Every structure is written in C-alpha cells, then in structure tokens.
Amino acid sequence: MTIRPQAGPPRTETFRLVTSLLDHQRAPAHQLAMAYHQRWEIENGFAESENRLRGAGFILRSKAPELIYQEVYALLTVYQALCAPQMYAAEHSGVDPDRISFSVTLQLARLKVAGQAAADAITLDTARREVVTEILAALLPACRNRQWQRIKKPIKNTFVVRKRDQPRTPSNVHYTLRVTRYPTRPAETR
Numbered sequence: 001m002t003i004r005p006q007a008g009p010p011r012t013e014t015f016r017l018v019t020s021l022l023d024h025q026r027a028p029a030h031q032l033a034m035a036y037h038q039r040w041e042i043e044n045g046f047a048e049s050e051n052r053l054r055g056a057g058f059i060l061r062s063k064a065p066e067l068i069y070q071e072v073y074a075l076l077t078v079y080q081a082l083c084a085p086q087m088y089a090a091e092h093s094g095v096d097p098d099r100i101s102f103s104v105t106l107q108l109a110r111l112k113v114a115g116q117a118a119a120d121a122i123t124l125d126t127a128r129r130e131v132v133t134e135i136l137a138a139l140l141p142a143c144r145n146r147q148w149q150r151i152k153k154p155i156k157n158t159f160v161v162r163k164r165d166q167p168r169t170p171s172n173v174h175y176t177l178r179v180t181r182y183p184t185r186p187a188e189t190r
Helices: 031-037 040-051 067-092 102-116 121-137
Strands: none
Touching: 040 067, 040 102, 067 102, 067 121, 102 121
C-alpha cells in the first residue's frame, strides 16, 4: 500500500490482512484491501440502528429473553423498511447510497406514515415518490477518502510523567501559612 501524506514524500508499506475467507479466488486480496476502506459504513449502519432509530434514552422494555428478541427484531425490521426508500432513491438517481441521510429518511417516515393508515395504492405510490424526492433534495456531501497514514495518536495528557525514583520538580506556587490560636470560650449553658 502506498501512502501519500499531505507533507513529505509518499511511502510504501506492506500489510497483512487476516480473514476467515479461505478461497483466494472468490475473495482476492486486492478486492479485500479495497473493501477495507469501506469499513466505516458498517459502523454508520450500527449507529443508525442503535442510536438514531431508537432515539436518545430509549431502553428495551421487555424483561423476558423471548420478548427482547421480538423487540430487537422489530427494530431491525423498521431499520430495513427505512433503508428500502434510500436504496430505491440511490438506484433510480445514480447517487451513491452513502450520500443519503438516514436521519432525513427517518424524519420523513415519521411525518408521512401517520397519514397513510387507510391509503390506496395510488396514494401510497405518490407518497413514496414525494419521500424519494425529499431524500434526494437533502443529500450529504460526498464521503471523504478515508485512507489515512498510520501514525501513533498523540497523547492527550501533556504533563511530564514523573518516574518513581525521580524527585519532584519545584513548582512556582508559594504558600504562606499563619496559625492563629483563639482563646477557648467557656461552654455556654442554658
């Protein structure tokens, strides 16, 4: 892999990709290396289903394992239903699906679903077209190329670490203490 930093000459590094895919013909190394840069998309999908779909502070209410499975299954079903208009919009407009906002799709679904309870097929198709048009009107900017140079992250703590046998460094703080002794008072009686 060749890395081209913003400053300095390009450098080439060798990486070893460990995977459970054993057939090198079905999953060539070059394709896996190119797919590695899309790894953030799965993280975005997790964030959409875990945080944005449920909303802040939402807690699963079920106590029994079977009901928890049912509740999670319902959330995943709704997530897939929300992804369907996104994919339709991407396919029919030639837009990269990464540019379609899940938050916008979720807001549109919340606004449109309530009025569709007893709608006929023509009304539903019209609503779908309106949603797709509004989704495409609120596209996200093109994704950045996430091919970054591998460097050690800077330490957040900027203080010098003192070793155990090292004496403390003198500080710039000076204290002046004045001890005053007050005369004791006889105990008050009632």
